[in-house]
Amino acid sequence: MVSTQFAGLGRLRALSLSFLSKDKLDELARAKDTAEIAQQLESTWYGPEVEAAASVYKPPELIEVAVNRHLVGVNRTAMQTVPLFGKAALTAYLSKWDIENIELILAAKSLGRTLEETEAFLISSRNLPVGLSFTVIPLSELQTLLQQPDVEAVINYLVKYGYGAILLQQVGEFRKSGDLGVFTAALQNQYYSKLLWELRFLQGDEGVLREYVKSDISKRNLLNFLKSRESKLDKETFSKHLIDGGLVPIASLQEAYSSSDVGDAVKRFEPWFDLNPALEAYKQSGDLTQFEVAFDKKIVAKFLPRFRSLPVSLTAVFGFVLQAEIERQNIRRITYAKQYQMTEEYIKTVILAG
Numbered sequence: 001m002v003s004t005q006f007a008g009l010g011r012l013r014a015l016s017l018s019f020l021s022k023d024k025l026d027e028l029a030r031a032k033d034t035a036e037i038a039q040q041l042e043s044t045w046y047g048p049e050v051e052a053a054a055s056v057y058k059p060p061e062l063i064e065v066a067v068n069r070h071l072v073g074v075n076r077t078a079m080q081t082v083p084l085f086g087k088a089a090l091t092a093y094l095s096k097w098d099i100e101n102i103e104l105i106l107a108a109k110s111l112g113r114t115l116e117e118t119e120a121f122l123i124s125s126r127n128l129p130v131g132l133s134f135t136v137i138p139l140s141e142l143q144t145l146l147q148q149p150d151v152e153a154v155i156n157y158l159v160k161y162g163y164g165a166i167l168l169q170q171v172g173e174f175r176k177s178g179d180l181g182v183f184t185a186a187l188q189n190q191y192y193s194k195l196l197w198e199l200r201f202l203q204g205d206e207g208v209l210r211e212y213v214k215s216d217i218s219k220r221n222l223l224n225f226l227k228s229r230e231s232k233l234d235k236e237t238f239s240k241h242l243i244d245g246g247l248v249p250i251a252s253l254q255e256a257y258s259s260s261d262v263g264d265a266v267k268r269f270e271p272w273f274d275l276n277p278a279l280e281a282y283k284q285s286g287d288l289t290q291f292e293v294a295f296d297k298k299i300v301a302k303f304l305p306r307f308r309s310l311p312v313s314l315t316a317v318f319g320f321v322l323q324a325e326i327e328r329q330n331i332r333r334i335t336y337a338k339q340y341q342m343t344e345e346y347i348k349t350v351i352l353a354g
Helices: 002-016 022-029 034-041 047-053 061-081 084-094 096-111 115-121 139-146 151-161 164-168 171-177 181-198 206-230 235-239 250-256 262-268 276-285 289-308 314-339 344-350
Strands: none
Touching: 002 061, 002 314, 022 034, 022 314, 022 344, 034 047, 034 061, 034 314, 047 061, 061 084, 061 096, 061 115, 061 314, 084 096, 084 181, 084 314, 096 115, 096 139, 096 151, 096 181, 115 139, 139 151, 151 164, 151 171, 164 181, 171 181, 181 206, 206 235, 206 250, 206 262, 206 289, 206 314, 235 250, 250 262, 262 276, 276 289, 289 314, 289 344, 314 344
């Protein structure tokens, strides 16, 4: 078993050499437009996906499709490599992409978006099931979901996949408020609860992995806090969007919601996250993305080196998966910043170190 783990992790280390270097990311940031970004990606390990998607899509959708298909393939490799004792935990973690797809489809139905307008943004591959557990929602079924007439029809269709039951409990609230956030909160609470359960006891890896998951929950809750404050949502509505299990207690988030302003609220979170630099940048730009980038940089800097530190472990596989997610995030941030004609200097500030 140990020799098999060494072989599998050796394969991941070899594949890790294909991740884009900082110099390559800087080169993408200097591209004149999204078409040039796509052209540059052709010479990287995204080349096959870029070429395959080019017959149907144009940038920036071409880049979105290529990186999403690539992510599915990379995560499939991780699933084939992970030690047997950690397979259930990694499967639970990767189900995040099924949930992201469901949230995207619900939003598309709510906004009246068509299949053609939405399909490019699914985390999917033409040749692999979109459910990264390889037992959940296949791409053909996601296309069927996109063809349903409305939000409730999508939820009723999802009953056979295990997600519908949790969503059906929120239909009454959705009918009253029209708030899709109640579905997102229900899905995320179920997701993180299951993930933390799967990480309850492994072989020495569970401590750092559980801390990472709790940090991720906290990031989501704090970003929800900031977005809700900016949108002037009432405290009761905000509370319905919170996820259990984070480092910052829900009671602390609810109490801070009554703060006089964002600056006062950010100070209350200092025991867990120092967001003062992001706050200063936000005061100048009014852009909440400053907080999201700050969270991401803190979490990546804290956990990615620790995930890589053990040569034969589940954390090493999680490190590979996280690095793939960071790279996808970087390419998407560069692409859409370029699409909206942001400067090269700005783009470099939102790139995460892998």
